[in-house]
Amino acid sequence: MATKPLLRTGQIISMSFGFLGIQCGFALQNTNTSRILRSFGADVDQLPAFWLVAPIMGMIIQPLIGHYSDRTWNRLGRRKPYFLTGALLSSLALILLPNSGAMAGVIPALWIGAGFVMIMDASFNVAMEPFRALVADNLPDSQRAKGFAIQACLIGIGAVGGSYMTSILAWLGFSQVSGANGVADNIKYSFYIGATLFILAILVTVFFSKEYPPKEYEQYHGHVEEKHGKGGLAEIFQDFARMPKTMRQLGLVQFFSWFAMFSMWVFTTDAVATHVYGLTGDYVHTKAGNNAGNVVGNAFGIYNAVGALYALCLTPMARRMGRKMTHAISLLAGGIGLISIFFVHGAWGLYFSMIGVGLAWASILAMPYVILSGCIPAGKMGIYMGIFNFFITLPQIVNGLFGGMIVKHIYNNQPIYSIVLAGFCLIAAAVSVLFVYDGGAIRMQQEKAGFFAERTTS
Secondary structure, three states: OOOOOOOOHHHHHHHHOHHHHHHHHHHHHHHHHHHHHHHOOOOHHHHHHHHOHHHHHHHHHHHHHHHHHHOOOOOOOOOHHHHHHHHHHHHHHHHHHHHHHHHOOOOOHHHHHHHHHHHHHHHHHHHHHHHHHHHHHHOOHHHHHHHHHHHHHHHHHHHHHHHHHHHHHHHOOOOOOOOOOOOOHHHHHHHHHHHHHHHHHHHHHHHHOOOOOHHHHHHHHOOOOOOOOOOHHHHHHHHHHOOOHHHHHHHHHHHHHHHHHHHHHHHHHHHHHHHHOOOOOOHHHOHHHHHHHHHHHHHHHHHHHHHHHHHHHHHHHHHHHOHHHHHHHHHHHHHHHHHHHHHOOOHHHHHHHHHHHHHHHHHHHHHHHHHHHOOOOOOOHHHHHHHHOHHHHHHHHHHHHHHHHHHHHHOOOOOHHHHHHHHHHHHHHHHHHOOOOOHHHHHHHHHHHHHHHHHHHO
């Protein structure tokens, strides 16, 4: 097989630029969905059940999109048709979610909002999954760490914009008091802006990045039309059963990591409002409650900004310390950051805690995929990236099923303890990654050793 050509940094950026828009929308969702649903009448212990929609959609959709994008080729390309379809549907859902109250009638606003969250999550997954495969499709092994690091950086930039948007609009004078529809104007217009940015960023990738057509793709990956079994769902299950050893080991790391992140996204707003600011009663509809939500949005913006910058350090760190140690150190920092929230008493303490979370987040978005991409068979990049999503969605589903009951019956409706547990989960993930077999790194070391041996003998 021929060696794939090295790509310029600008080409790598345009290839992943759409992820900036996806993450802007994703950050708006993470930062505001809990308070939107709370404003529509959800109790704090019910939030994990509503957030279950996201991982369930990911578990179903991402393997299917990965499987069929491996076999797609049309005028737009292999992965691009899915980017574009997902972007259009996601933008529509972003516009409709904060207007759920205006549509309420026979169906309560809470259930309409939950329905739009489901559509949004399904659409995000359609747009998101092919980006991982596209990086692995187009880049040689030597550039994959850089490719996923740049992708993590763009994710961080998009998430910063999405996280800060409600605070920026509040500063510009948009109302922070819930209107007739149950959602304040600073939140509603943030979603409109996010929908616009989502579409524009995806179009940059669609128009300015290339994909290898089938014949050229085979030159770099070998013949990829092999079929196992009956195809379709049967083949997905067969591929799942044949998953590489490295993927299985990474599954435990991903379980702890994403259980922690899910807890943080769901419970931080209420944890900060009650534990950091001491709010009680029906604070959700008050300006103080909205301010607490804005502080959480700012805090999430900080961890994403730190993640965007730290992502650029991952490649040299991995080169020096190894991929596993780099990921372990980053996860440990995130665990300490989350646990420290228990001890803070104001916005600035929370912001400082988020620095560690940002280090972990950047690594979670990059290093597992760098390790994984070196062990996936040719022509299976999309399906295995989709199957790998099982290890992201399963812990979120477990958390969604039991997290609310734990908060209500064990933590006595004090969600701060879910944040502390999330910190210990990240520490467990840091320990687990040290036991993963990184075959790609070993192969690169062997190739490098062989190259120098050749030069020495010649």
